[in-house]
Amino acid sequence: MPRGAPPPNCRSLLHCHYQTLNHLQQLHAQAITQGLLSCHQPLSCRLLNAYARFGRSADARRLYGQIPFPDLVSRTSLLSLLLQDNRPWEAAHVFSQILLCGMKPDGFSVVGALSACAQMGDAALGRAVHGLIYRHGLGVETVVSNALIEMYCRNGRIGNARQVFDAMPMRDGASWSSMLNGCAKQQGLWVAHRLFDAMPEKDVVSWTVMIGAYVRGGHPVRALELFHKMNLEACRPTSITVVGVLSACADAGALDVGCSVHGLISKTMPNLDVAIHNALIDMYSKSGSLETADAIFNRMRYKDVYTWTTIISGLAVNGEGHQALEVFSDMLRSGTCPNDVTFVSVLSACSHSGLIHEGRLWFDVMCTHYNFKPQIRHVGCMVDLLSRAGLLSDATDLIDRMGIEADAVIWRSLLSACLVHGDAKLAEAAGRQIIRLEPDDDGVYVLLWNIYASANRWDEAREMRKMMRNRKIVKRPGCSWIELNVIPSFAMRTTLRGLIWNCEIRKLEYRTI
Template sequence: MRAGFLRSRHFSTAKRLQSLVSSTPRPDFSPHNTVILTEELCANVLDRYPDVQTLRKLHLKILISPHLHCNSSLGIKLMRAYAARGEPKVARHIFDEITEKDVIFFNVMIRSYVNNHLYHDALLLFKIMNSSGINPDHYTYPCVLKACSGSDNLQVGMQIHGAVMKVGLDSNLFCGNGLIAMYGKSSYLVEARQIIEEMPRRDVISWNSLVAGYAQNGLFGDALEVCRELELSGLKPDAGTMASLSLAVTNTSLDHVLYVKEMFLKLAKKSLVSWNVMIAVYVKNSMSAEAIDLYSQMEAQGMEPDSITIATILPACGDLSSILLGRQIHEYVKKKKLCPNLSLENALIDMYAKCGCLNEARAVFDLMKFRDVVSWTSMISAYGMSGKGHDAVTLFSKMQHSGLSPDSIAFVAVLSACSHSGLLDEGWYHFRLMTEQHKITARIEHFACMVDLLGRGGQVDEAYNFIKEMPIGPNERVWGALLGACWMHSNMRIGLLAADQLFQLAPDPSGYYVLLSNIFAKAGRWEEVTTLRSIMKRKGIKKMPGASNAELNGQVYTFLAGDQSNPQSKEIYEELESLLGKMKAEGYVPETKSALHDVEEEDKESHLAVHSEKLAIVFAILNTEPGTPIRVTKNLRICGDCHIAAKLISKIAEREIIVRDTNRFHHFQYGVCSCQDYW
């Protein structure tokens, strides 16, 4: 090798190196320092991958050292150290100065490129290596296969697979793992599976690579099955297994959730990725309470959340209206300066919106340096859910003026906002804007919004005719919107037609049976109600019980109708009785049609008095300071009687009461609801 090969084009002179040094890190390798360099000292420092400034100073010392500047071992270590510090160009300059290169130099340089995601450069160097007559080895091929995976270059990857087989390295563990990863990422899962089955030896990485392949292709269930195979092989899933699963966390079966939980609990060492995956699995499967509990455990164990953790847990806070935890997390985001971060900021908007905190959601939105369609859509949806249809429409217009083109989901948000506020003309305008100007083909969600818009507005016949003219077949959401409108406006004729369609499309959900039963009950047709309930009983269909959640000191409390499981039940019922007396003094008359049972009026009143949302509201009154806003989340549509009661309680208790049901938000204050009794 030519003497002085460590000289690089960027660092050819001591003067140039010294100009790059702005401070004196330890150890001190500046030119004026008298420290005596030995190969051992340099090797020890380089193996620790020092910071760039220390690295440059040491590099300079080596360059001017008569006994070190041509040391090939230090040349390799310098290349690795520069690459590890994100300086692959400097590593390449050192590499290019070498006149006689062997396979080790090429391997180090290829790996430097791959580790810095410069996959195209890695493949080009591999091509030069072949043309130079240097034979790749079992270290070269895994790196090059990773470059093929990273650059989605399946064609070159298959050529390398052929070369690997030709030289007999297809049985090599590292080459096999590289092939599995490459084929898996390219969606060639049959080939990836074949590779692992033919391997004489497999390690955890082999299985994790296959798990990642299935996960990257959205096959979460198949990925979990591979995890089971991993365990059956005698190996244990590790943090890498959880990291592989993180590539596709989706809604899955309860058995799969329990398996992931079991895998997580067995991990000897839980990385942040492992916690993030487990939280995401809970959130994706509507297990928000479990997600929040796990997040609390993570914090208690001293694991610091990152932006991915935060963006994952915020939807759970929104689902449970856990505003206290949501605000604490937001403060953490500010403290750690995690913003600007688009996905995190969008998650904050969504969380505040789901908690009914419009002002806070808008504050996050207004402070964003960059907004995408998701940001605008989340804010538009937030206004729509709170009955502020005009604000939603105005914001939608501003989004268009900002230069962004709304997508199909943004149109769902604005159409839904129009529906919740009874903005019939605006709804039609935006539907035509979508189809005629933006040339977006209407999807089933848009048709469902239009049926809901017409039906809520009392145009039930028009809604039915709209369905008959749809270019695609209506699904249960469309017919369900029509059935809801029929209940709202007591239209039994069309209600029966809608119910007939629903029972064919979705014979199992209890909600549609209950809705039709309520239509019959409102009309006093108790015989039909009894018949319908008999059908439900015969089919084993049970009505979903109404449940309401209230948060207190970071803990979520759940109430059912007539619930007496809460330790404060006695105080809750006493306070409720007192409030009912004050409500009646204000003119309250129970809306007994909300208790749709063929029983005496007095029994109906007793049933209405203990609805879950009333219990949750009273619980919050008893346990919070006067003037504190009350937030309640209901899993069903709020009934008419509870709506009246909440208005009166907000006036009597001088509290703002925010109820989120399955359809929207109701902000009760001073005896008035934000929905203006239109919901």
């Protein structure tokens, strides 16, 4: 046998194919019993890489600690596993060990390091890795440039991301999609759309990114227009695209279009995943079609926490507080653990239905049993619940006791309740807080003026008028959305035939061909 060659048993283990996790664990046990791990490094590294492919991070980390001199592939595999486990700091430490050992990083390792920088939000470390990439000549790889763009965009360095993007000799769909997403978040939708129009070829990912950006930016009609154009170009949507489109239908209240999308995916996507079912429940419940939403919910075999939260939120929005609490009880009996968003929906259901005792009970259960620290959304729901019931002093005590600075939404709920229950003093205090937080809100100035005028406090009323003039605040006109001539079709040849925005001082018309 040649000098330095592995023993026969070790050679056979090196050439084994780990088809199942059970097979891998058997080979690992055989290597341990024969004492091969400590004396043969390639075998140990290959076992570690196999555990990484199976996603067994704990086993991989345990084996990594037993390898005296792990190679670059093993270190990179461990780095990727740590990123999957949401442990970017440890992943960055593994990358630093690669450099300290004098190893030259490859494209896979620097991509992992950049992903760690993106997750940590550490732009300075990302720039250091960028310099390392330039020094070793790794920037010509498209996957490395894509990771750089993603890292800079997630850290808010859109200018640096654009420099990397412009310098790329070859761009793929991931390059354009990352840049589109970054522009939409940092520079606005119109800049992103100009970049989208400049794309030589648009794939489903780029269409999905733009549709999602318009939905998040509060432009659901524009998102539906993009989906219409996407269908005209015969680009088949993915499940992520459909979720974004259904969210746009929910925000725009376009029930007919949502039904059309439902029919489209029922025939083109026979196996709908949980995310699409959740989006359908959200769309139908927000559009007032609770029976359809409830039917979809009952037909689902597997329900995750988002499914339960979506149906509870839909019932709460439509004023079905008692039914929402019944569904929440079914959720707890099913063994599904609620999250903080679930409790927002539950407290909102109590608020809309005036269930004071139930709201206080579940708020205490959230804090004591589930150990959730109340966030501003939970406090806002409780303040709204107590304010609607006329318990204004309890609402203000809760704000003080929670130690959370109330936002304008909470003060606005308190202000509305004060006007209903005739507490002018607290209404004045709430109004002043809203002006401090949102000085451009025209409605609060008018409300305070009415309060002062009703109490014959004309000096304060004139002060409100003067403040509005000095800050150049003009009362905004009311508006309404009317859906016209919407003809749902299987192929979505018409998404929105027309939406007219009627205002007191202007008329804007949005049309889709």
